[in-house]
Amino acid sequence: MKQRRSLDVFAWTVVVGGGGFLLFMTPLRHISWPEAIVMIAFLLAAEIGHIPLPRGGGYVSVGFALLFGVGLIYGPEVAAWLGALGTINLDEFTGKVPLRGLLFNRAQLALSAGLAAVAYQGIGGIPGSLDYRRDAAAIAAAALVYYLLNAGLVMIYVSLLKGMPVRDQWAVNFRWSAPNYLLQVPIAVVLAALYQSIGVLAIFFIIAPLLVTRHNLQRFIDRRQVFMRTIRTLGAILEAKDPYTKGHSDRVGRYAGAIVRRLGMREEWAERVELAGILHDLGKLGVRQRVLNKKGRLESEELAEMRLHPAYGAEIIRHAGLLGEGYRWIRHHHERLDGEGYPEGLEGDRIPLESRVILVADAFDAMTTNRSYRDAFGYERAVAELRKHAGTQFAPELVEAMVGLTKDFSPIAPVAEGDGR
Numbered sequence: 001m002k003q004r005r006s007l008d009v010f011a012w013t014v015v016v017g018g019g020g021f022l023l024f025m026t027p028l029r030h031i032s033w034p035e036a037i038v039m040i041a042f043l044l045a046a047e048i049g050h051i052p053l054p055r056g057g058g059y060v061s062v063g064f065a066l067l068f069g070v071g072l073i074y075g076p077e078v079a080a081w082l083g084a085l086g087t088i089n090l091d092e093f094t095g096k097v098p099l100r101g102l103l104f105n106r107a108q109l110a111l112s113a114g115l116a117a118v119a120y121q122g123i124g125g126i127p128g129s130l131d132y133r134r135d136a137a138a139i140a141a142a143a144l145v146y147y148l149l150n151a152g153l154v155m156i157y158v159s160l161l162k163g164m165p166v167r168d169q170w171a172v173n174f175r176w177s178a179p180n181y182l183l184q185v186p187i188a189v190v191l192a193a194l195y196q197s198i199g200v201l202a203i204f205f206i207i208a209p210l211l212v213t214r215h216n217l218q219r220f221i222d223r224r225q226v227f228m229r230t231i232r233t234l235g236a237i238l239e240a241k242d243p244y245t246k247g248h249s250d251r252v253g254r255y256a257g258a259i260v261r262r263l264g265m266r267e268e269w270a271e272r273v274e275l276a277g278i279l280h281d282l283g284k285l286g287v288r289q290r291v292l293n294k295k296g297r298l299e300s301e302e303l304a305e306m307r308l309h310p311a312y313g314a315e316i317i318r319h320a321g322l323l324g325e326g327y328r329w330i331r332h333h334h335e336r337l338d339g340e341g342y343p344e345g346l347e348g349d350r351i352p353l354e355s356r357v358i359l360v361a362d363a364f365d366a367m368t369t370n371r372s373y374r375d376a377f378g379y380e381r382a383v384a385e386l387r388k389h390a391g392t393q394f395a396p397e398l399v400e401a402m403v404g405l406t407k408d409f410s411p412i413a414p415v416a417e418g419d420g421r
């Protein structure tokens with residue numbers, strides 16, 4: 001509720017700020033109606049090709065180059081108004097975006113485009129009369145103002161909307177968008193320069209490269225989506241073969257990700273550890289069903305077969321090229337600190353940190369959920385077990401990170417589970 005109120009306060013403050021800013025602007029002193037219509041048409045066309053961010057809640061548009069160019073050509077008044085009017089996209093009218101979001105977008109774009117042009121003029125840039133050498137600093141300052149306002153305001157909005165820390169939003173959705181802005185700045189500059197000699201026609205020469213930019217960006221996003229779908233499909237295939245792992249892989253992934261976040265690792269890395277956690281037992285696909293689903297003790301050669309699963313899993317992931325070097329984390333997720341684990345009997349720090357994290361997450365989840373041969377331990381007993389084997393099996397600091405993480409623990413959907421062997 002509190003978060004909802006903060007979102008409202010934030011969004012409406014920006015709306016009032018942007019609206020007030022627009023009231024002081026008189027764009028038609030600087031642009032004719034026909035030119036304004038052409039510019040708006042092209043801006044809207046660029047918006048149609050906007051690209052949703054991977055985790056939802058925002059998008060990147062190639063309209064930046066055009067809008068930024070408008071600021072260099074016509075100055076803040078026109079940039080602010082075209083920022084507000086020329087950036088509407090269809091989603092905003094299909095009921096998917098609430099009025100608050102629609103007005104927030106208009107206001108933040110008016111402020112970003114308008115104030116960027118104000119910065120440009122403030123450092124000596126003259127709208128409509130661009131000189132590369134004289135105006136380099138002014139262009140850089142304007143681009144920075146635009147990016148900081150645009151990305152910053154949207155990032156805060158989405159963080160409040162999703163209840164996700166701004167830092168994570170930055171890592172997942174915005175850090176990679178910075179080069180996209182940067183690459184569009186030269187396009188805007190060329191647009192402004194060309195405009196000086198051929199007028200509004202310049203915009204036609206700029207559209208083609210913009211579409212190429214858009215296309216490449218779309219391919220990047222598509223690749224990421226295919227990647228995530230592949231990971232989930234692999235998880236589902238394993239669950240089909242070994243129903244006892246249902247939910248287990250997913251939780252191990254989430255615990256492992258949360259542990260490394262707690263250790264202060266970069267979000268990108270944490271996400272990769274989470275995926276490795278989800279896939280840690282994938283190699284069980286290579287273990288015979290009879291052995292995998294056997295109730296009770298395994299014979300020694302069955303145990304040997306079972307113990308091949310980390311190496312199998314690592315090989316699949318390595319061949320698929322899914323997690324980069326992360327395949328090693330899967331290979332070593334049953335190594336013990338004292339060197340008594342498998343497959344290589346690595347000791348202490350020679351075991352990748354990520355593998356040690358997955359081991360603790362795996363053990364914790366195995367103990368706090370029902371197994372085919374025993375009921376779940378209570379939380380206290382699971383913690384006592386982890387601590388008892390800290391230093392021999394588990395890394396003590398990771399055990400404590402796991403405990404800290406789950407202080408207010410209640411098991412996530414306890415169902416019958418595999419035994420993590």
Ligand SMILES: [Fe+2]
Pocket residue numbers: 280281309333334420421
């Ligand atoms: Fe395993």
